[in-house]
Structure formats: structure tokens, C-alpha cells
Amino acid sequence: GAGVSQSPRYKVAKRGQDVALRCDPISGHVSLFWYQQALGQGPEFLTYFQNEAQLDKSGLPSDRFFAERPEGSVSTLKIQRTQQEDSAVYLCASSRGAALAKNIQYFGAGTRLSVL
Amino acid sequence: GQQVMQIPQYQHVQEGEDFTTYCNSSTTLSNIQWYKQRPGGHPVFLIQLVKSGEVKKQKRLTFQFGEAKKNSSLHITATQTTDVGTYFCAGRYTGTASKLTFGTGTRLQVTL
Numbered sequence: 001g002a003g004v005s006q007s008p009r010y011k012v013a014k015r016g017q018d019v020a021l022r023c024d025p026i027s028g029h030v031s032l033f034w035y036q037q038a039l040g041q042g043p044e045f046l047t048y049f050q051n052e053a054q055l056d057k058s059g060l061p062s063d064r065f066f067a068e069r070p071e072g073s074v075s076t077l078k079i080q081r082t083q084q085e086d087s088a089v090y091l092c093a094s095s096r097g098a099a100l101a102k103n104i105q106y107f108g109a110g111t112r113l114s115v116l
Numbered sequence: 117g118q119q120v121m122q123i124p125q126y127q128h129v130q131e132g133e134d135f136t137t138y139c140n141s142s143t144t145l146s147n148i149q150w151y152k153q154r155p156g157g158h159p160v161f162l163i164q165l166v167k168s169g170e171v172k173k174q175k176r177l178t179f180q181f182g183e184a185k186k187n188s189s190l191h192i193t194a195t196q197t198t199d200v201g202t203y204f205c206a207g208r209y210t211g212t213a214s215k216l217t218f219g220t221g222t223r224l225q226v227t228l
Contacts, residue, residue, distance in 0.1 A: 042218035098214045107158040
């Protein structure tokens with residue numbers, strides 16, 4: 001596709017429900033990132049994949065958050081037993097690679113998660 | 117921990133006035149990127165600065181990276197209504213691979 005695609009665009013969940021957010025990166029992009037953006041704040045890093053390998057998950061707020069990229073392309077961010085503080089926009093970004101000339105990140109439109 | 121702060125948080129200018137946002141890191145950066153996010157939109161890459169003291173220009177936008185690689189600035193000359201949005205700096209630290217640490221952002225409002 002032309003850009004990073006995320007689905008769904010909006011998700012309303014009841015507290016305690018599990019949710020799964022999908023990211024389709026730009027074709028051929030090796031690196032994939034997930035960020036959480038609260039209202040009025042900058043994106044906060046959650047996790048990073050290089051191909052199918054999750055190289056950094058230091059930003060995941062708790063063990064309720066889990067991300068995978070099994071075939072090195074599409075990625076899913078799963079949040080179990082959602083809580084109100086999980087309400088935010090979840091942004092996915094991809095880049096051609098990690099080297100300086102390839103590390104520009106292209107962002108998707110995000111998934112706005114509201115937990116009631 | 118590693119933090120990136122930006123000032124001001126918000127600026128309102130009249131069209132034609134200049135605008136500057138400043139970005140400061142608590143520790144030395146490997147490189148820094150700047151992004152623009154329109155209201156309701158997603159961050160869009162503007163530029164990357166790598167070298168100490170580097171200055172880059174894009175039309176009315178001038179980006180600087182400090183000599184100590186701990187601060188950066190974005191200056192817009194003669195703002196236009198199309199410049200409206202939030203400007204974020206995002207830094208990389210040595211040893212953190214591709215991870216970006218975003219600044220707090222500066223929201224720019226431009227009126228006629």
C-alpha cells in the first residue's frame with residue numbers, strides 16, 4: 001500500500017475487555033514501531049520490531065500489553081483487560097531500516113481507543 | 117531517565133510573524149528528528165539533524181542542532197495559516213537503536 005494502514009480507526013471498549021489493534025506497514029519496511037499518544041501529549045514509545053524480532057519492548061506499560069509481528073509484516077498490538085487509563089491514540093510507524101539513511105518513520109493515522 | 121522538553125507549549129501568532137520552538141534533552145543525543153502533526157492527524161516527518169551545530173533549511177523553516185547535541189530549534193519565517201499544527205522534536209540516544217523519544221510538542225496557532 002501507499003502508506004501505513006491501521007485498523008480499526010476507532011475502538012470503544014468496556015473496562016476489562018480485550019482489544020486487538022492492527023498495523024499494516026509500508027511494503028518492504030523492515031522496522032515497525034508502536035506508540036501511545038495521550039491527548040495533548042507527544043507520542044510515547046511502546047515497542048519496536050525489526051522484521052519479526054521484537055528488539056525493544058521497554059515502553060510497554062504493563063504485562064497487559066502484548067505486541068507481535070509473526071511474519072515480519074503486519075503487526076498486532078493486544079491489550080488485555082483494558083482499563084480507563086489505556087484510553088489514547090495508538091500510533092504505528094514503519095521505516096526502511098535502522099541505519100541513518102533509512103530511519104525516517106512513517107506514521108499511520110492511528111487507532112483511537114476509548115475505554116468506558 | 118531520558119527526557120526531551122519543548123518550549124513553548126503553545127504559541128499563537130498573526131500570519132506573517134515568525135515562530136520558534138526549542139527542544140532540550142537531559143542527555144546528549146545521537147541525532148534528532150522533527151515532526152509536524154496537524155489537528156486530528158498523525159506525525160509527519162520534516163527533517164533529521166545528525167551533526168553537532170548542523171543547520172538545515174526547508175523554504176521558510178530553519179532547523180538547528182546545538183553544538184553539544186543536547187538542544188535543537190525550529191524557526192518558521194513569516195508564518196502562514198498552513199503552518200498550524202503541533203511541532204514535535206524526537207531524539208535518539210546512543211545505544212537505543214531506532215527508538216525515538218518525542219518531545220512534549222509546541223502547538224502553533226496562526227490567525228489572519
